Amino acid sequence: MLSFSNEEFDFTFLDEGFTAKDILDQKINEVSSSDDKDAFYVADLGDVLKKHFRWYKALPRVTPFYAVKCNDSKAIVKTLAALGAGFDCASKTEIQLVQNIGVPPERIIYANPCKQISQIKHAANSGVQMMTFDSEVELMKVARAHPKAKLVLRIATDDSKAVCRLSVKFGATLKTSRLLLERAKELDLDVIGVSFHVGSGCTDPETFVQAISDARCVFDMGTELGFSMHLLDIGGGFPGSEEVKLKFEEITNVINPALDKCFPCDSGIRIIAEPGRYYVASAFTLAVNIIAKKVVLKEQSGSDDEDDINGKTLMYYVNDGVYGSFNCILYDHAHVKPVLQKRPKPDEGCYSCSIWGPTCDGLDRIVERFDMPELQVGDWMLFENMGAYTVAAASTFNGFQRPAINYVMSRPAWQLMQQINEQGFLAEVEEQDVSTLPLSCAWESGIEHHPATCASTSINV
Numbered sequence: 210m211l212s213f214s215n216e217e218f219d220f221t222f223l224d225e226g227f228t229a230k231d232i233l234d235q236k237i238n239e240v241s242s243s244d245d246k247d248a249f250y251v252a253d254l255g256d257v258l259k260k261h262f263r264w265y266k267a268l269p270r271v272t273p274f275y276a277v278k279c280n281d282s283k284a285i286v287k288t289l290a291a292l293g294a295g296f297d298c299a300s301k302t303e304i305q306l307v308q309n310i311g312v313p314p315e316r317i318i319y320a321n322p323c324k325q326i327s328q329i330k331h332a333a334n335s336g337v338q339m340m341t342f343d344s345e346v347e348l349m350k351v352a353r354a355h356p357k358a359k360l361v362l363r364i365a366t367d368d369s370k371a372v373c374r375l376s377v378k379f380g381a382t383l384k385t386s387r388l389l390l391e392r393a394k395e396l397d398l399d400v401i402g403v404s405f406h407v408g409s410g411c412t413d414p415e416t417f418v419q420a421i422s423d424a425r426c427v428f429d430m431g432t433e434l435g436f437s438m439h440l441l442d443i444g445g446g447f448p449g450s451e452e453v454k455l456k457f458e459e460i461t462n463v464i465n466p467a468l469d470k471c472f473p474c475d476s477g478i479r480i481i482a483e484p485g486r487y488y489v490a491s492a493f494t495l496a497v498n499i500i501a502k503k504v505v506l507k508e509q510s511g512s513d514d515e516d517d518i519n520g521k522t523l524m525y526y527v528n529d530g531v532y533g534s535f536n537c538i539l540y541d542h543a544h545v546k547p548v549l550q551k552r553p554k555p556d557e558g559c560y561s562c563s564i565w566g567p568t569c570d571g572l573d574r575i576v577e578r579f580d581m582p583e584l585q586v587g588d589w590m591l592f593e594n595m596g597a598y599t600v601a602a603a604s605t606f607n608g609f610q611r612p613a614i615n616y617v618m619s620r621p622a623w624q625l626m627q628q629i630n631e632q633g634f635l636a637e638v639e640e641q642d643v644s645t646l647p648l649s650c651a652w653e654s655g656i657e658h659h660p661a662t663c664a665s666t667s668i669n670v
């Protein structure tokens with residue numbers, strides 16, 4: 210059981226009937242008469258809890274090891290630690306982050322096939338045994354720096370249909386896998402299983418089916434060579450919001466029968482996964498403020514574009530950009546669209562608009578073109594589903610600070626989380642209690658909401 214005394218993990222309780230959206234509106238109202246309108250996040254930890262229940266409902270045989278790289282905010286890591294998740298760490302710093310909040314080493318997999326020797330030694334000294342590899346050189350390094358490691362062979366997948374490909378960089382072919390297993394045997398190393406990643410933003414669940422079947426082949430090779438193969442790691446790639454063509458359950462409905470076929474329940478194989486995006490994307494909403502604006506008249510732009518409706522286009526400059534949270538546009542191939550904080554009047558005309566970040570770089574464009582009513586400097590735009598691969602890679606280029614993150618959680622969510630932390634996973638609460646947890650940050654735009662006067666209390670847990 211983890212202690213809940215860390216002062217850095219503080220959130221605001223949502224009072225009954227209030228949602229994360231109300232807190233967001235409240236924060237915007239608080240600064241409405243000032244010029245101090247920095248970009249900020251509201252992150253609903255209850256949404257992470259909901260995802261956890263949804264995970265176990267859809268993939269009952271698979272233990273999640275959250276991929277810390279996706280969002281390494283302490284509150285997220287601590288929430289998932291309290292829920293009993295494991296962690297996929299890619300570096301010494303991520304291992305330290307997770308261990309500093311009390312996660313035991315058995316709940317960590319060092320899932321980076323190409324590691325610096327000093328960091329392998331760090332894993333050895335801190336008791337982290339599970340680690341991935343996909344090359345002979347890595348085996349030789351591990352034999353030297355961590356001979357007791359429990360090795361997991363990462364195999365390549367056909368991730369050509371994924372949004373972010375990973376097998377271009379990592380993963381052994383089936384042929385190479387046999388050679389690597391033989392080499393591991395020679396080096397007297399312990400290989401315990403197989404891992405893969407279908408690519409982040411998976412669009413074809415059949416990739417999982419093929420990868421699971423390939424993993425079975427490698428399990429059989431390992432067993433033939435005398436290894437006790439007992440761990441299958443199906444990686445990440447699961448969607449984090451509903452704004453995708455392929456829904457989470459559509460993927461898991463394909464994965465489950467493939468697992469049952471290749472790794473039946475009675476085989477005793479432990480199955481884990483490394484979801485990142487799945488857990489955090491929908492929990493975070495970013496509010497940015499318009500700091501500057503340009504009106505480009507049609508005759509100025511020289512555009513013949515019939516779509517330049519109402520004779521002008523508008524350029525908005527907001528206080529977070531691609532060097533900050535919107536790095537996801539460059540690194541994660543994200544397409545973002547704003548939600549207006551102020552509801553437009555029914556008869557208001559629309560203009561073709563572009564949205565730009567605050568830095569001096571022309572690359573710093575968030576949205577190339579979006580039709581919306583005219584806004585003013587000081588108005589807010591919201592971006593939903595901003596929890597994955599955003600804050601983790603944001604820089605302070607040009608001196609623009611990263612947005613503050615305001616964590617919120619409802620009391621029922623907090624109580625459930627505490628129960629899980631004390632008693633372990635509570636399968637019986639799943640249906641009745643989780644469905645009644647308040648909505649996440651990802652609300653429908655324009656939804657009716659309470660006035661921004663909700664009473665709320667802060668807590669350090």
Ligand SMILES: Cc1ncc(COP(=O)(O)O)c(C=O)c1O
Binds near residue numbers: 410485
């Ligand atoms: C080894 C590994 N595991 C897990 C993840 C998380 O993937 P996702 O966010 O698609 O679930 C990644 C992402 O790059 C990864 O490299």
